[in-house]
Amino acid sequence: MRVMAQMGMVMNLDKCIGCHTCSVTCKQAWTNRAGTEYVWFNNVETRPGQGYPRRYEDQETWKGGWTLTHRGSLKLKAGGRVQKLLGIFASPVQPKLADYYEPWTYDYQTLIEAPLGDDFPVARPKSLITGENTKITWSANWDDNLGGASEMGHLDPIVAKLNASVRRESEEKVRFELEKTFMFYLPRICEHCLNPSCMASCPSGAIYKREEDGIVLVDQDRCRGWRQCITGCPYKKIYFNHKSGKAEKCTFCYPRVEVGLPTVCSETCVGRLRYLGLFLYDADRVTAAAATPDEGDLYEAQLDLLLDPSDPEVVAAARRDGIPDDWMDAARRSPVYALAKTYRVALPLHPEYRTMPMVWYVPPLSPIVDVLSSQGHDAEDRTVLFGAIEALRIPVDYLAELFTAGRTDIITGVLQKLAAMRAYMRDVSLGRDGDPAIPEAVGMSEESLYEMYRLMAIAKYADRYVIPTAHVERAHELEEIGCSLDFDEGPGMYESGPFGEASGRPAPVAVETFNALKQRQTSDTAMATTESGSLTGRVNLLNWDGNGAPPGLFPGRSDGDSP
């Protein structure tokens, strides 16, 4: 047994209202740069729906993740090492920009610069890739809230699979008429897998998993842009920065997590549906678990990898493997461990990809509750709910394809627990005695059901995020304290290098902000802007410091012919 720690996340899908706040704040924090205009480290998909990039779950097309050889060992679905190297000059299976979407902005300048006339000026969409006028035909959440589902719903790979499967042939197909449709939101980030296929695909070995907290990162200095990771990741959560020519991915906000802060997506989540905490897992058994022959058993195999941090044997092994005591304490209080292993209500996304993903989901009960309420039933009554979970096959089948590789019994079990929690707690909240038969029916005690309710419904900040800080015994080596004194050359030090903007040594963040701040507080003029007519010439009001009126703030006065 080799004990390793892994930062994990659980998302309670019942609470997701699809507001995209996580996506927007993540984009502002991480991908508001040239080359990543089309990149969303966090995106929220409406399911059923095609997802982002389109139909990424169709691994027969995209070849992501692992598969088993006929001898039963793991193999990248896109091919072995030699095959991958031979295909390196033009990656054979690669999403095009159109599979994501062509990013755009609007030509706002015409709105203020257009001459006086009878017609209202319009801001035309401009492609951020070519700078030309463009037609907006797709985006990262084009099918939001089932938009266009009656036309394109069948393109969802899971819907296609359900419609095609033998199991359903006697029953009706997944329908997309408004009254028959179910829907829920699925926020997605990088899964920070235990057995990442992106890492295995990387020819340069630039993608690595951090020993301390299991966060999967791309070393930007070692990435050479061979693009194999993009094919390798079945969740398509590695993106190619077309400006720098390097792969980029969700970082689990490691600079925040290291100091005990939740990730940006978690912190800003309006529904408070995200949980962060530690898993302990046995690194020696990961490959064997990922090679479990039957896909349906992969969920159980993945659960088996998670170690109980209260088990004395695990504690001893963890101490031997150098996991600090405060991390062990955090692992014992971990909400993600509780939801995934203790209560068994959180499930991994697409375990059949065999990557052992570490972002887990509590499947939503809401689609079923919604259907029941709309039919006039008491949707919180246990007997009604339990019966409905069995009867409403389409949502259950769909969720099973998403979270358990088709095992509907697991999904039904989880949904019954959630239903039991609602039914039991309704009695309690109404001042009646809780019915002990309810937790018993789902194999739980009254106490554990109440604990689960505290964690899932009350969900205090301190309970949702249990993040042990990184050990920074070498704090004196941090650049904030040490190296920043080496750089007192002023703002010139963060000019770009001789090979353009993607070259040269990095400037430490602290020095950069220090210089920017000093410049802003002491200079009389605002930042200079370039010639008019260029996108960069616009004034970004967010960055405007109020000093004077920079050129571009007001439209230029044309000589002579002004009215």
Added chain:
Amino acid sequence: MSTFLWGVLPYLCIASLVGGTVWRYRYDKFGWTTRSSQLYESRLLRIGSPLFHFGILLVFVGHVGGLVIPEQWTEAVGVSEGLYHFNALLFGGLAGVCTLAGILILVYRRRTTGPVFMATTKNDKLMYVLLVGAIVLGLWTTLVSVGAGSEAHNYRETVSPWFRSVLLLSPDVTAMAAAPVQFHVHAIVGMLLFALWPFTRLVHAFTAPLHYLFRPYIVYRSRDGRTSGNRSSRPGWSGVGTSDRDRRP
């Protein structure tokens, strides 16, 4: 003149190649990438890129064979000059034609696909001129040799000894000066290409990921002290809508 071209220039180019590579590797690892444009366009790339890359790898192997291995060695194992020459022209010519076709497709793609053309720097353009020049001139030497038939110039008595002598630090200027003009031009353009190499996107060739065949699939790495807390910013990340994506009039 001969002394400069065949006795001094090679060393200048080697200095630039080696020194430049070391310097770039230390100074600009972030810029060390293939700068792939597959995201923008992949239909033509799928044809042109493998054609060019596999072609140039064969050309490279051919050059090593012709320049580094002395004529006496091949003759010692019973390969006559005529047979060697025939093979070199046949396979070298084929590889060269593949390479040229590949790069022409790629250059065409680069010029006609909007986003790819916009992502092309001046540095790239200069590099393409030298690279295409070297390939065309190399094919020209082959064509001249084919045209001359059995009278063809035996570069393994002039160019190759000079090449080895340069590596042995005693350049045999007269040997190279005796070679026909097409070899001279090809060699000069080739040397310039190698001098420029470290400063272009061609550096990606030096990090060909052959170690992928041997490394373990899963890479664990410890968080180093440097990445804790407040850390260095990355160079090269700039705002959306940067200068090369400017709205054009």
